Amino acid sequence: MKTYKIHLAGVGGQGTIKASSIVGEAAMKKGINVVMSELHGMAQRGGVVITEIKIGDAHSPVIENGDADLIIGFEPAEVLRSIKKASGKTFVIMNSARIVPFTVSLGMSTYLDNPSLIKEAIKKFSHLYIIDAEKLARKAGNIMSLNMVLLGSAVAVPGFPLGREEIIQSMKESLPEKTIEINLKAFDLGFERIKNM
Amino acid sequence: MNVTRILTGKKEEKLFLLGNEAAVRGALEGGVSFVSTYPGTPSSEIGDVFSKLAKKAGIYFEYSTNEKVAVEVSAAAAAAGLRSFVFMKHVGLNVAADSFMSTAYLGTKGGMVILTADDPSMYSSQNEQDNRIYARIAGVPLLEPADPQEVKDLMKFGFKLSEQIHLPVLMRTTTRVSHMRGVVHLNDIVSPKGKGFFEKAPSKYVPVPANAVRMRKELSDKLAEAEKIADSSEVNKVYDFGNEFGIITSGGAFNYVIDVVKENNIPAKILKLTFTYPFPQHLVKEFLSTVKDVLIVEEVEPVMEKEVLAIIGKYQIPVNVYGKLTDTLPRIYEYSPDIIKEGIRKISAHTVNKRRYLKADITLPVRPPILCAGCPHRATYFAVKDAVKKLKLKDVIFPTDIGCYTLGIQPPYEMADYLLSMGSSIGAGTGFSHATDQKIVSFIGDSTFFHAGLPALVNAVHNKANLLIVVMDNRTTAMTGRQPSPSEPVNGMGETAPEISIENSAKGIGVEFVKTVDPYNLAKAREVFEEALGYDGVSVVISKHPCALITDAERKKKNIWMTFTINQSKCTKCMVCVKEWTCPAFYIEEDGTVHIDPLICDGCGVCVQVCPEKAIEVRK
Numbered sequence: 001m002k003t004y005k006i007h008l009a010g011v012g013g014q015g016t017i018k019a020s021s022i023v024g025e026a027a028m029k030k031g032i033n034v035v036m037s038e039l040h041g042m043a044q045r046g047g048v049v050i051t052e053i054k055i056g057d058a059h060s061p062v063i064e065n066g067d068a069d070l071i072i073g074f075e076p077a078e079v080l081r082s083i084k085k086a087s088g089k090t091f092v093i094m095n096s097a098r099i100v101p102f103t104v105s106l107g108m109s110t111y112l113d114n115p116s117l118i119k120e121a122i123k124k125f126s127h128l129y130i131i132d133a134e135k136l137a138r139k140a141g142n143i144m145s146l147n148m149v150l151l152g153s154a155v156a157v158p159g160f161p162l163g164r165e166e167i168i169q170s171m172k173e174s175l176p177e178k179t180i181e182i183n184l185k186a187f188d189l190g191f192e193r194i195k196n197m
Numbered sequence: 198m199n200v201t202r203i204l205t206g207k208k209e210e211k212l213f214l215l216g217n218e219a220a221v222r223g224a225l226e227g228g229v230s231f232v233s234t235y236p237g238t239p240s241s242e243i244g245d246v247f248s249k250l251a252k253k254a255g256i257y258f259e260y261s262t263n264e265k266v267a268v269e270v271s272a273a274a275a276a277a278g279l280r281s282f283v284f285m286k287h288v289g290l291n292v293a294a295d296s297f298m299s300t301a302y303l304g305t306k307g308g309m310v311i312l313t314a315d316d317p318s319m320y321s322s323q324n325e326q327d328n329r330i331y332a333r334i335a336g337v338p339l340l341e342p343a344d345p346q347e348v349k350d351l352m353k354f355g356f357k358l359s360e361q362i363h364l365p366v367l368m369r370t371t372t373r374v375s376h377m378r379g380v381v382h383l384n385d386i387v388s389p390k391g392k393g394f395f396e397k398a399p400s401k402y403v404p405v406p407a408n409a410v411r412m413r414k415e416l417s418d419k420l421a422e423a424e425k426i427a428d429s430s431e432v433n434k435v436y437d438f439g440n441e442f443g444i445i446t447s448g449g450a451f452n453y454v455i456d457v458v459k460e461n462n463i464p465a466k467i468l469k470l471t472f473t474y475p476f477p478q479h480l481v482k483e484f485l486s487t488v489k490d491v492l493i494v495e496e497v498e499p500v501m502e503k504e505v506l507a508i509i510g511k512y513q514i515p516v517n518v519y520g521k522l523t524d525t526l527p528r529i530y531e532y533s534p535d536i537i538k539e540g541i542r543k544i545s546a547h548t549v550n551k552r553r554y555l556k557a558d559i560t561l562p563v564r565p566p567i568l569c570a571g572c573p574h575r576a577t578y579f580a581v582k583d584a585v586k587k588l589k590l591k592d593v594i595f596p597t598d599i600g601c602y603t604l605g606i607q608p609p610y611e612m613a614d615y616l617l618s619m620g621s622s623i624g625a626g627t628g629f630s631h632a633t634d635q636k637i638v639s640f641i642g643d644s645t646f647f648h649a650g651l652p653a654l655v656n657a658v659h660n661k662a663n664l665l666i667v668v669m670d671n672r673t674t675a676m677t678g679r680q681p682s683p684s685e686p687v688n689g690m691g692e693t694a695p696e697i698s699i700e701n702s703a704k705g706i707g708v709e710f711v712k713t714v715d716p717y718n719l720a721k722a723r724e725v726f727e728e729a730l731g732y733d734g735v736s737v738v739i740s741k742h743p744c745a746l747i748t749d750a751e752r753k754k755k756n757i758w759m760t761f762t763i764n765q766s767k768c769t770k771c772m773v774c775v776k777e778w779t780c781p782a783f784y785i786e787e788d789g790t791v792h793i794d795p796l797i798c799d800g801c802g803v804c805v806q807v808c809p810e811k812a813i814e815v816r817k
Contacts, residue, residue, distance in 0.1 A: 011564065021378065025198060025213045028380050034213070035344070035452075036378040039320055046781055047566035057459075059344065060452035061377045064534040066554030077564070083557045090555075101564040105775045105785050106608055109562040113787075120559050143796060174198055 001032070003056030004161045005063045006154070009082040010074030011099050012046050015147030018174075019072070020051040022151060026162050026170035027055045037061035046101070048078060055161050072154050074133070074146070075099050076117045083124060091127040091157045093194070094118075095150060097134035129153065129194055136189040145179075145186035152190030164191065204250045206383045216375040217242035219345035220312060223352025224282045225254060227308070228387030231274035232258045233267040235648065236677035237286030238321040239375040240314035244284070245678055248689050256389045260680055260689040263619070263648040264289035268296045268311065275309035275365070276402060277393030280356050284312035287328045288618065292649065294331070300365045301335045302404050302412040304419070307393065308356030309365040311337075314375045317496045317531035321372075323599075323618065325529070327498040332367045332474040336416050338423045339474035340368045340432075341448035345379040347471065353384075354432065362419045362426070367474075371496055373449045373531065424475035432471040433480055439464020441545060443488035443516075445481065445501060447473050450494045453537040461549045463541060465492075476504040485509065485516045492544060493520035496532055519544050566604060570782045571745030571799035574602040576716035577669055578610040579778065579807070580740075581638060583719070584726035593636045594629050598622040598650075600642035601676045601744075602669050609779055612640070620649025627653065627662040636730065637664035644674040644682035646699060651706075657735050658707045665729045666737045668699050671744040679746060703737040710736035717742055719806045749799050760798040760816045761805065763791055767812035778807045 006023065010016040017038050027034035035058055038051045052063045066087040073079025073094045086092060096114060103109040112120075121128055131153055137146040148171070155164050168184065175183050198212065203222050206212055214222065220243050224232065232251065234244045244260065251258035257274075261267035264285045271283035290297060290313050297311065313331070316322040332339035340355055342348040348370065355366040400408055427433065436455060441464040446454045451469045458465050468484045470477065485491060485508065493502040499521040506518055519525040519540075526532070526540040542549045568575045585593050597603055597613035598621065606613035615625050626639035641650050646668050657664065674680040681687050681694075688694035703711045710732045714722040722740065729736040752758055768791060775783050775791060782797035783804075793804075795816060805813045 012566070021198070021213065024378055028211060028213045033380060034378075036213075037373060038215075038376050038378065039372070046564075046569070048564050058456055060449075060456045060534060061379075062373065062453070062533055064538070064552060066552040067534075077561050080557045080559065081561050084554045086555045087553055088555075100784060101562050102567055102779055102781055103563050103565065105783070106779065108608065110560065111562040112559060116559070120557060124555050124557065 001056055001161065003054050003058045004159070005068050006053040006070045006072065007063055007068040007082055007085045008051045008072045008074070009078040010049050011078065012049050014049070014074045015144070016049050016051055016074055019147040019151045020053055022167065022170045022174055023053055023162065025174060026166045029170065030162065030166060032161070033057060035059065035061040048081065050082070069159060070154060070157055072150050074150060076114070076121070077111065080117065080120060086125065088126045090125065091159070092121070092125040093129045093131065093150060093153050093157065094121055095133040095146070096130050097132055129157070129197060131190070131193050133190065136193065137186055140186035140189055141182040145183050148183045148186040149190035152187035153194040156191045156194035200246050200249055203246055204254055208383055208385045210383050211380050212383065213378055214345045214381045215242055216342070216345045216348045216370060216377050218246055219349040219381050220284065220352060221246045221250070222381065222383065223349035224310070225386045226349065226384050227353040227356040228280050228389060229282050229356070230256050230279040230389040230391070230393070231271060231281040232256060233261050233271045233283050235261055235264045235267050235285060235289060236674050236680040237289050237314070238677055239316055239372040240284050240286050240312065241677040241680070243312070244680060244689070248680070248691065251690055254389065258689050262683060264293040265296050268293040268300065271309060272296065272300045272303070272305070272365070274393065275305040275307040276303070277307070277395040279307045279390055279393040281307060281309050282312070282352070284314070286322065287313050287315040287326055288322060288324065290328055290331055292619065297331070298335050299404055301337050301416055302409060303402055304363040304415070305359055305365055306363070308359035310352060310355040310359065310368055311365055312368045312370065315369055315371045315497070317371050323616070325497050327500060328369055329473065329500045330498065336420055337364050338362070338366045338427070338472065340366060341471055341473050342368065342370060342374060343448055343451045344374065344377060345381050348374065349381055351432070351471070358426065362423050364419050364423070369448065371449045371531070420475050424478065427472040427475055427477040428479045430472045430477070433477055434469050435484065436467040436469060438466065440466055440488065441547060442490040442492065443468065443484060444492045444494055445470060445484070445505060446494040447471065447501060448496065450496050450532050453532055453534045454494050457534055457537045457541060461538070463545060463547050463549065470501065473501065476501070478508055481505060482508055482512055482514065485514050488516060490517045490519065490544060492525065492540060493518065494526065494532070494537060494540070497529065565607060567607065567781050568601065568604050569745050569799070570780050570797050571749065571801035572601070573671055573716050573740070573742035573745065574605065574669055575778070575780065576719060576742070576803050577667065577722070577740040578605050578612050580716055580719050580722035581667065581726050582610065582612065583723045584730060587723070588727060588730055590636050590730065593638055594633070596622040596625040596629065596637065596639045598641040598645045600645055602640055602642060605640065609777055619645055620653055623650050623653035623657055623666055626664040626666065627657040627660065630662040630664045639664055639666045641666065641668055643668060643670040643672065643684045643699060647683045647697065651702065654703065654708070655706050662735055663733060664735060666735065668737060668739045670699060670739050670741040673744050673747060675744045675746065679744065699739050708735050708737045710734065713739040713741055715742055716740045717801065717803050719803065745799055745801065752800070759800045760795045761793055761800065761802060761813050762816040763793055764812045764814050765790060767810050769810050771809060773809060774804055774807055774813070778804055780804060
């Protein structure tokens with residue numbers, strides 16, 4: 001199969017790394033090669049968090065500019081910060097809920113309002129799905145399940161190489177038992193949201 | 198995945214492991230008995246996993262006070278016949294360098310692997326030094342894994358090699374290898390040895406000059422033997438996709454090379470070197486005789502490139518060498534697939550298409566890391582800043598140190614003026630105190646204080662410096678993931694352990710002004726800082742409060758969770774909370790009103806003391 005390349009962009013504390021490893025483990029269980037890149041350390045303190053996954057015949061976990069098949073954006077500004085990984089063929093999921101960095105309240109930088117960010121995303125990306133993952137996570141029962149909402153939405157994107165059941169199995173194996181119910185609900189809400197678009 | 202799988206996983210199973218986790222499994226498969234480290238990104242997770250598994254695995258593991266001590270304890274264990282493993286971030290090897298150099302002279306009995314995690318592009322470091330050069334200064338064999346599977350396999354290979362030639366082996370990873378996940382095929386774990394026995398042999402283990410002179414020759418003989426092994430080792434491999442030109446590469450850079458070559462059908466022949474020092478001269482010479490042009494792809498310094506040029510010079514081989522020295526590839530920072538593609542485009546006649554990618558037309562906000570909500574460091578900075586303001590002190594110098602608190606460099610605090618390395622705040626503070634008439638406040642964390650602050654404190658007292666040292670004791674090594682520090686009553690194996698008192702240490706060294714404050718009490722803390730700033734000589738204030746991540750976890754466990762909110766009828770929008778306190782939980786709505794995000798607020802309540810209008814209240 002052709003190597004499938006996923007770029008995830010978010011902010012420290014949103015659970016991007018967890019969502020990525022669930023995908024990676026599911027691929028491995030299916031017998032497909034998978035590599036993933038994650039960065040730790042200082043960035044976790046509210047900074048930008050990027051992970052990249054390649055499913056298929058790849059050695060390097062880093063995606064070339066313009067070569068991502070799918071971008072999962074946990075925050076609107078972070079989706080646009082990752083734009084160079086995308087081409088006209090890239091599918092993009094964008095969580096519309098903003099996390100405004102402290103530099104904005106200090107007047108050190110500016111953060112466009114939501115409509116302008118969304119307008120920019122619509123203008124640039126050919127295959128864009130905008131979802132309010134925060135709202136869906138709350139609906140599922142816990143804001144912390146936001147990463148599973150986005151994972152669910154990713155699985156529903158055309159061309160995603162792993163099946164719904166394969167990801168759910170992987171979730172069950174790597175999430176704490178007492179959170180499973182809410183996380184599965186979050187996953188389903190994300191999945192259905194994209195399916196119905 | 199539960200990390201215990203790294204220990205319990207059986208032969209032929211596969212796990213999706215981080216390079217750092219694979220290092221643990223490799224050490225266990227290699228029969229490791231003794232492990233030591235000082236935490237440092239990008240190597241920290243190796244220790245996190247050992248800390249959880251060491252007891253179950255029946256091995257000894259410790260967080261040493263610094264990397265030099267870590268090398269010493271592991272070197273001694275290897276001298277007693279145990280297989281030992283010591284790991285650190287790249288700059289940690291600078292701290293360990295003195296003893297590291299001698300380990301090569303003394304040699305080892307049990308296998309010893311020293312892992313250095315380099316950080317090209319400096320994701321979490323102060324420099325991007327290339328520690329492959331250290332292998333050359335010390336004279337120890339060097340291994341460069343490209344992915345988690347190789348990290349695991351080379352740990353075992355390293356132990357065997359170390360025992361075969363009686364030298365410690367250096368393994369160099371980079372951030373992208375340490376923090377890369379991949380599928381790792383497991384093998385059987387070899388049981389650890391338990392205790393070793395040290396057979397006395399002073400002529401072998403004490404490098405007084407008479408012995409060192411002999412050891413020098415022995416080391417040179419061992420390296421000659423190691424070069425023969427490297428020349429014929431199966432870990433150095435050729436990947437043949439054609440013969441337009443050759444590529445010599447190593448470590449994580451190989452991953453970019455092979456992906457770009459395969460995806461673009463480039464007719465190149467790749468020599469992937471894994472055992473890279475002593476440099477396998479004959480293998481490389483043979484490879485060079487089959488190509489006319491060769492591209493050297495390595496991160497960070499042109500180490501192999503110069504080795505190749507030396508071979509070409511020595512044997513007069515007619516090959517053009519391209520790499521960093523020819524500006525075919527960038528001289529600094531980490532590589533990427535795009536960079537390798539561009540480098541190949543410069544030397545190959547084969548068409549390598551540039552990929553088109555999108556660009557945004559808007560400016561995005563910068564999002565630097567920030568001290569967490571509830572972080573006691575913020576309270577310390579606020580109180581010190583207040584004390585300085587109250588005393589109307591001008592041009593105060595704030596030497597800082599390495600830890601989360603280095604984030605004090607950001608506005609609005611801007612209390613980080615000078616930083617060299619771990620522990621440097623006290624040495625540099627002493628220097629500034631003698632060289633200027635400015636007031637000095639040095640900031641240092643608890644773990645860093647024990648790591649390299651102690652000798653500098655002795656120096657400051659003995660040499661009669663005039664400075665205030667603020668030890669920000671948050672009861673842990675926070676930035677690398679909350680590993681225990683000597684000031685905590687627990688060690689790396691999770692056992693209860695003696696707490697080392699910072700207060701008594703400072704007093705024992707002879708500091709007369711030593712006080713401990715809780716920074717959460719801003720007024721009291723400010724008072725003590727004011728007093729300390731008025732003191733002539735070395736003063737030490739220990740600003741002690743557990744890291745917010747620790748207290749958050751405890752509160753969640755006990756289910757006592759409260760958050761704060763702003764009473765809008767009292768708020769005058771003076772913005773002190775937003776602009777001077779700058780906790781990430783505060784935000785301004787589009788109508789200009791200030792709010793606290795209950796999801797970010799950790800309930801520390803210190804902001805209540807900051808608000809001049811007493812508008813911050815417990816959320817009901």
